[in-house]
Amino acid sequence: MYESGWKYFPAAFFLLVNFSVSGVQYLFFLRLAYFLFLLALFFFCRRVNLQKILAPISAGIALVVFLYGIAQKFILFPFILDQPDSLHSFFAQAMRVRVASGRIFAIFPLPTLYAMVCGLLLIFIIHYFYHARGRSRVFWFFLLLLGAFNLVLTQSFGGIIFFTLAVLFYLFVSGVFKIRYLAPLLMVLALVFFTVTALRFSEARELAPVKLRFANWLQAGRVIAAAPLLGVGLGNYEAAVPAHVYPGEPASIYAHNFFLQLAAESGVPLFLVLIALSFPFFKKNLVNLLHPENALFASAAILILLFNIFDVGNYFFAAGISFAVVFSQLVRVECPLRLRHFAVTALLAVVLLVSEAGAAQQRTADLWLGRQDLVQAEAHYRRALALSPLAYRSWLGLAHIAWQQNDFSKAERILKKVLQIYPKQAYANYRLSQAAQRRGAYLTALVHARQAAAADKKNKEYQRWYEFIQANFAR
Numbered sequence: 001m002y003e004s005g006w007k008y009f010p011a012a013f014f015l016l017v018n019f020s021v022s023g024v025q026y027l028f029f030l031r032l033a034y035f036l037f038l039l040a041l042f043f044f045c046r047r048v049n050l051q052k053i054l055a056p057i058s059a060g061i062a063l064v065v066f067l068y069g070i071a072q073k074f075i076l077f078p079f080i081l082d083q084p085d086s087l088h089s090f091f092a093q094a095m096r097v098r099v100a101s102g103r104i105f106a107i108f109p110l111p112t113l114y115a116m117v118c119g120l121l122l123i124f125i126i127h128y129f130y131h132a133r134g135r136s137r138v139f140w141f142f143l144l145l146l147g148a149f150n151l152v153l154t155q156s157f158g159g160i161i162f163f164t165l166a167v168l169f170y171l172f173v174s175g176v177f178k179i180r181y182l183a184p185l186l187m188v189l190a191l192v193f194f195t196v197t198a199l200r201f202s203e204a205r206e207l208a209p210v211k212l213r214f215a216n217w218l219q220a221g222r223v224i225a226a227a228p229l230l231g232v233g234l235g236n237y238e239a240a241v242p243a244h245v246y247p248g249e250p251a252s253i254y255a256h257n258f259f260l261q262l263a264a265e266s267g268v269p270l271f272l273v274l275i276a277l278s279f280p281f282f283k284k285n286l287v288n289l290l291h292p293e294n295a296l297f298a299s300a301a302i303l304i305l306l307f308n309i310f311d312v313g314n315y316f317f318a319a320g321i322s323f324a325v326v327f328s329q330l331v332r333v334e335c336p337l338r339l340r341h342f343a344v345t346a347l348l349a350v351v352l353l354v355s356e357a358g359a360a361q362q363r364t365a366d367l368w369l370g371r372q373d374l375v376q377a378e379a380h381y382r383r384a385l386a387l388s389p390l391a392y393r394s395w396l397g398l399a400h401i402a403w404q405q406n407d408f409s410k411a412e413r414i415l416k417k418v419l420q421i422y423p424k425q426a427y428a429n430y431r432l433s434q435a436a437q438r439r440g441a442y443l444t445a446l447v448h449a450r451q452a453a454a455a456d457k458k459n460k461e462y463q464r465w466y467e468f469i470q471a472n473f474a475r
Helices: 004-007 010-018 025-045 051-080 090-100 111-131 135-154 157-176 181-199 201-206 208-226 235-243 256-267 268-290 292-310 317-330 339-371 373-385 392-404 406-420 424-438 442-455 460-473
Strands: none
Touching: 010 025, 010 256, 010 268, 025 317, 025 339, 051 090, 051 111, 051 135, 051 373, 111 157, 111 317, 111 339, 135 181, 135 317, 157 181, 157 292, 181 208, 208 235, 208 256, 235 256, 235 442, 256 268, 256 292, 256 406, 268 292, 268 317, 292 317, 339 373, 339 392, 339 460, 406 424, 424 442, 424 460, 442 460
């Protein structure tokens, strides 16, 4: 028992060191809680045979999400585009641009993530359609058409490619498909892919999706190169990457690759230790992928794995939870359920749900702030802070409101709280530099201006302000 426990000591040691270098320790605990939740969910579901309950769950989720996706495209999007005051706020403009692209995302934050969810549901639908009989087969066929239409409406190149590879794996490994049908199937899938290409022809011609991925991978490489041994801290990629985005590059708080982002956050040694610890387990259970009875879950796991290579994958709730459930069924054990697994999973789920509720209040406040309703915005920011007192984005919102109201002393107090949570936050340093310059504290203004310019090299306003303070510092 003690020998098996000692093998986790290097991971615990590096994790402790990783915490010490985290610029925003709140984000470290939040990311750690999320990963521990996925691990606890995996061990809980591993002891449960989900085959019997996944059919109604898959059908219910698919029906709701697919119908909402179509309603979003043909009802909500036209309604938003017809709003006469859509250009009066920053957030309304951003929403209008996103809606004008025509790419649906249903209840998820990104079309690419929704495309992954569509592909995952479609694999389950194809499985249950093949095994259904009678009228139920008509229902599954209806869901199949509905899901395929949603997948096309996401206009996601990656989503279609991932689904194609995963469904081919399922069809061949399960034995329900013959090689002579391969050519017609590929023709249909190619038709879908080229339809999406036509819908996004301007982007496809410029290779915009590919350039975005490569740019974000290069940025992740710079983050890793800047802190290869200790990393920037779990959850701290979004805080570290702005300093490594060069002018002219597309900015993103994600690395668009799960493994690159994990390596950047954890550091190369901890990343390698985690691989070494998990390698024997994966090697032992890899053979299960090729068993016909496991074709459904294996193909779903392959789809999510591909999504992790070209996006942050399991960093998203939907992808992470899906992978934990799917992979648990590939390595299922015949053991009774343990209360501790359920208790740990439920406790971590409550922590994450409270944090997400606070984030939802903060996003609502951002929308009110974009519409210049400062009273509503402040109310929602304070509700967000009641749920997540260390959420720096909500504090930034309150500081911005105080600044707009010309209450500079209050804004300065709030901005200092932000720097206690996130010392290198660019906007907070920029505003504190301006506040210091107003009262004649020029050295303090220079220090904060330099920090703002270094933390966000792409922001020209921060760069100009730093140059201005530098040029006038001698006077």
